Amino acid sequence: MSRQLYDLTAADGTRFSPYCWRVKLALAHKNLKYETIPWHFTDKAAIAASGQEKVPVLIDGAHVVADSQIIADYLERTYPNEETLFGDPPARALTMFVKNWAETILHPAIARIVAPDVYQRLAPQDQPYFRQTREAMFKCRLEDIKKDQQSAKEKFIATVKPLQRLLSGQRFIAGESPNWADHIVFGAMRWGTLMSAMPLLQENDVILKWMETVLSTYGLESGFPEGHQ
Numbered sequence: 001m002s003r004q005l006y007d008l009t010a011a012d013g014t015r016f017s018p019y020c021w022r023v024k025l026a027l028a029h030k031n032l033k034y035e036t037i038p039w040h041f042t043d044k045a046a047i048a049a050s051g052q053e054k055v056p057v058l059i060d061g062a063h064v065v066a067d068s069q070i071i072a073d074y075l076e077r078t079y080p081n082e083e084t085l086f087g088d089p090p091a092r093a094l095t096m097f098v099k100n101w102a103e104t105i106l107h108p109a110i111a112r113i114v115a116p117d118v119y120q121r122l123a124p125q126d127q128p129y130f131r132q133t134r135e136a137m138f139k140c141r142l143e144d145i146k147k148d149q150q151s152a153k154e155k156f157i158a159t160v161k162p163l164q165r166l167l168s169g170q171r172f173i174a175g176e177s178p179n180w181a182d183h184i185v186f187g188a189m190r191w192g193t194l195m196s197a198m199p200l201l202q203e204n205d206v207i208l209k210w211m212e213t214v215l216s217t218y219g220l221e222s223g224f225p226e227g228h229q
């Protein structure tokens, strides 16, 4: 297939990158077929052609595109006849608020809970790299983060309150149907719920219901054609 996405994987094949998830939903939104290439943190050489060291990286024919926002803009520009990812200019501007909230508030809140659990599930070759880079980022050991998991979860619950209130009154963040704003927040929540060793939300939480609805909107409720999560 001429369209491929490098997708971060755990040792058991679980795909857990919030940034890769948003791109997978954007590709589904644009009705574009693709296959994923499982990628490990230490596989830097595999994505060297993208000129940087992180996933997602999309190969679309002759185009190599890195960074989830740049990929979303590329898809919108390249496939204008498919459903829009952003809506009209004011909607697009509001979506940038959602992106910035997700990356500066929601992602750190989830990372504080899941980092030690992610470490346990990585392939052995990725574990030393992950420990070194994440301990430098958090300025403490993964074991210390693990000890604070319960209080990190309480902070996470406070962080998602506005999202719960929003989704109690409307189907999607973008209104009647999902768009890039939903893809961004879904990616974060999917990372958290897949990788946290303790449940992040109660079973009947409106956020979990919204996640199911997002997947079923794109016909992904029973997983991806390739069989990975």
Ligand SMILES: N[C@@H](CCC(=O)N[C@@H](CS)C(=O)NCC(=O)O)C(=O)O
Pocket: 008, 017, 018, 019, 020, 041, 053, 054, 055, 056, 066, 067, 068, 069, 133
């Ligand atoms: N700004 C980038 C961030 C991508 C990113 O941070 N990806 C992580 C996986 S979730 C990564 O590849 N990290 C590699 C590393 O830490 O070495 C985007 O929006 O795509």
